[in-house]
Amino acid sequence: MKNVRMLGNVFIVLCLIFVASGCATTANKAFEMNESQVKLRSIQTRVFDMTDKKKLMQAVISTMQDLDFVLDDADILLGSVTGSKYIGYAVITMTVTVRPRGETQLLVRANAQHGIVSVEDPGTYQDFFVALEKSLFLTAHQVD
Amino acid sequence: MKSNINSFKLFFIVFLCLSLAGCAATPKGFLKLHDDHLKHKQLQIRQYDTKDEKQIMTAVAGVLQDLGFTLNKSETELGLISSSKQADAKHAGQITGAVMLDVLAGLCGSYSNATSQCDKTQMVKASIIVRPSHDEERTVVRVTFQRIVWNMNNQVSKVETIKEPEIYQTFFDKLSKAIFLEAHQI
Numbered sequence: 001m002k003n004v005r006m007l008g009n010v011f012i013v014l015c016l017i018f019v020a021s022g023c024a025t026t027a028n029k030a031f032e033m034n035e036s037q038v039k040l041r042s043i044q045t046r047v048f049d050m051t052d053k054k055k056l057m058q059a060v061i062s063t064m065q066d067l068d069f070v071l072d073d074a075d076i077l078l079g080s081v082t083g084s085k086y087i088g089y090a091v092i093t094m095t096v097t098v099r100p101r102g103e104t105q106l107l108v109r110a111n112a113q114h115g116i117v118s119v120e121d122p123g124t125y126q127d128f129f130v131a132l133e134k135s136l137f138l139t140a141h142q143v144d
Numbered sequence: 145m146k147s148n149i150n151s152f153k154l155f156f157i158v159f160l161c162l163s164l165a166g167c168a169a170t171p172k173g174f175l176k177l178h179d180d181h182l183k184h185k186q187l188q189i190r191q192y193d194t195k196d197e198k199q200i201m202t203a204v205a206g207v208l209q210d211l212g213f214t215l216n217k218s219e220t221e222l223g224l225i226s227s228s229k230q231a232d233a234k235h236a237g238q239i240t241g242a243v244m245l246d247v248l249a250g251l252c253g254s255y256s257n258a259t260s261q262c263d264k265t266q267m268v269k270a271s272i273i274v275r276p277s278h279d280e281e282r283t284v285v286r287v288t289f290q291r292i293v294w295n296m297n298n299q300v301s302k303v304e305t306i307k308e309p310e311i312y313q314t315f316f317d318k319l320s321k322a323i324f325l326e327a328h329q330i
Contacts, residue, residue: 057222058275062286065188066181068305070290071271076221083271085174086290086303092174112175121172128175
């Protein structure tokens with residue numbers, strides 16, 4: 001008898017869990033971040049000691065093309081460049097934005113997505129900035 | 145009692161394995177420059193002896209239209225034109241091979257549906273950048289192509305960067321011709 005009651009309780013608890021998990025919306029999955037907002041920005045951002053926005057944007061475009069990206073969109077006012085890269089079955093999309101920082105510097109921020117996953121790995125972004133440095137013959141600084 | 149503990153341990157290990165498998169990381173190194181990127185760059189770039197970027201951009205748009213591409217986006221200030229085209233991707237050799245495989249499988253008493261895995265349609269994306277050369281005496285044009293291929297089941301069977309030199313060569317031949325034609329108002 002006791003066993004039956006216990007089984008009944010377990011069944012009810014299981015039902016509750018299923019019902020509760022059924023109610024959860026998946027929309028919030030699109031807004032989840034693994035890294036903190038500040039850390040993510042420092043991973044994705046570098047500063048260059050130059051003021052020519054167009055030149056830096058052209059360097060970004062050229063670097064993205066070197067990395068096999070096909071450019072989908074660009075806007076000089078926003079300073080944004082968007083491109084995608086196809087490897088095997090995976091599609092990588094990346095947006096890079098260039099904007100002024102003070103009077104003498106420009107800030108570059110890149111964010112990439114691999115399939116349905118946002119890329120938050122520091123090394124991957126470092127690879128991109130190393131390639132960008134090479135095309136500009138300039139050193140990228142971490143944001144203080 | 146002991147077997148209970150053992151089965152609990154087993155359950156725990158399986159659970160651990162499953163939860164670790166869920167954490168599969170995204171591949172790294174996809175933003176690293178390849179050693180052969182300069183070789184590909186050479187395929188994709190041509191220089192023209194003119195400072196008139198607008199004229200080159202018009203010619204590029206013309207060539208894309210000649211090839212049946214749709215212009216999706218452009219930013220003249222940066223010299224960007226991005227375009228795409230849907231095309232047939234059926235390949236007689238591939239289909240013949242798949243049909244043979246299916247027939248053979250049928251004859252041997254088993255089932256095969258290789259034909260449905262054959263390529264059917266493709267979408268080619270082209271983006272072109274027109275910018276002044278470093279000495280600002282000439283105009284540089286760089287084009288990059290990619291494609292997505294769908295099979296008979298309308299599933300994506302392939303996504304890739306197009307690296308065949310002939311395709312780039314044909315594009316630039318047509319562009320040279322277009323620049324000539326437009327210079328002469330033809």
